[in-house]
Amino acid sequence: MARFKYSGRDRKGKSQGTIIAASKREAMVKLRDDGIRVIEINELPETLLTKEITIGKPVKLQHFVIYLRQFSTLIKAGVSIVEATSILAFQTGSKALKKALLNVEQELREGNPLSEAVSNHKKIFPPMFINMVRAGEVSGNLDETLERLADHFEKQHFTRQKIVSAIAYPLVVGIIAIMVVIFLLVAVVPTFVTMFADMGGELPAITRFVLAVSGFMQSFWWLVVIIVTLFIVFITALNSNNGTKYYLDVILLKMPIFGNLLQKAALARMVRTLSSLFSSSVPILQAMSIVEKVVENEVLARVIQESRDSLEKGRSMTEPMQKHWAFPPLVTQMIAIGEETGALDAMLSKIAEFYEKEVEAGTDRLKSLIEPLMIVVLAGLVGTIVLAIMVPMFSMFDQFQQMNQ
Incomplete structure (x- = not known):
């Protein structure tokens, strides 16, 4: 929304002031509805206090x-x-x-x-x-x-939602697991420290380890917060610079399990965009430049730039793609056939449909595999802490029985 300064006339005479509206026309309509005949209206420059702050993209x-x-x-x-x-x-x-x-x-x-x-x-x-x-x-x-x-x-929205849902599930479960473990270490485990100290003797190795971690979390929790914050800032800084983003995208594409899925999603977005641009008669070099900006992956963007340079020199656009590991033979071969037959937009559309279906099937398969794995991991973490507390208590129970006998 913007602020407008106006001057005009109402039933009482002259009127002036400011009004907030999405556009100059909307401001004039609002003033007219309030009975003010506008003589002059101008948009005021944005200040730090009036500027709208948006996080991420302005429009979802x-x-x-x-x-x-x-x-x-x-x-x-x-x-x-x-x-x-x-x-x-x-x-x-x-x-x-x-x-x-x-x-x-x-x-x-x-x-x-x-x-x-x-x-x-x-x-x-x-x-x-x-x-x-x-x-x-x-x-x-x-x-x-x-x-x-x-x-x-x-x-594009459907494919992106599939990727987000596949990544969001393990991420949410992982965060919940970490919060549960931190709660147990900070709030539950310390209540048993005095009891274990009164027992005397040597505690089991697993109990000593859990108590040491609990003590560290209580004393240096601020250090953990600082490390996590610095890590987030570091990754954000890497992602905002094209030079470092390239290496970050390489790591993401080569990452086990998720890398293959992210690669297919990026290829689907790239070829779908190219197909749509070609179908609308956008010149091929201009289309390549647009795709380079919207592909959202620096690895693919650099190859697209090389392909555009190859076209400008009169060579095939698939030459740089064939030499790069991020482009499977299916993509390069079908694009090459499309160039030779003059049906490049149709070929690109078929490639996009293939990889969009691959992403859909891959995300469904990934979620079905990750769900039991995350449950096992969560159970293992909580079980380790519970076991570390219960083992010494069983020892105390045995000592108590021996004393009564």
Whole structure:
């Protein structure tokens, strides 16, 4: 939302002040509804106190997918682009998307094309959307382009959700396991320390180990917090720099169990994007540049850049891919066939469908395997602590029985 300073007239005479709205047009509508005839209105610059702080992407993918599907439906139903944009601006659940659409509507009413209007909001609308809309305007098939975009982002959202669900389960169970272990070590185990001290004699090795860990957690818990925080900051810093992100992506793609799944998801996203761009008549070199920016994997991005350079030199785009370990033979061979037959978009679409199904099957299989494994790990951790407490207590019980005899 933005702040606007206005001056005008109401029933009492002159009126001036500030108003908060998503766009200049919305501000004027609000003032008019309040009975104020606007003479002058200007947007105030953002300050640290008024600026909206967003974490992550301004618009969630699911909101963008809903917008695209509804936009495509309205255009096909004969609604004008301006009216469709106005309708969707007030229906979307995303504040950032609403603000952008209201500004886009204002530019459309001033006579600017849709591609130019959305290009002024690159944080909201991805490069692929902007370029495909521009191609749709030139070809006169904007409704088909929007439908293709909706299909593309829906499939991307589905694949991403599958990956997130596969990774989220072990992550959540792991965090719960760590919290349970910390609780036992900090709150439960210390209550038995005095009892064990009164026993005298030598404690079992497993009990001494658990007591030592418990003592460390009680005395140096702040050190653990600092180490975890520094680790998160370190990984975030690595991921924000393209140079270090490359090595981080290499580690992720070669990681056991999850690496293969992440590789297939990244390849599916890459070829799906290329297929959608080619189908919308976006020039191949421009399409490669767009894919390089949106692939979200620095390993694949560098190979795509090499493939684009290869095309510029008149060679095949598959040459750099064939030499790289991240591209299986299936991908390079089918792309090569598509180049030779002139059906590259169709071949890319088939590759994307194949890997999207592989990701879906892989995530389902992974969750079914990880669930019992995580239960065993959690039971092992808790069982070790319980065993460390129970073994000395059994020894005390034996001593008590011997004394009574």
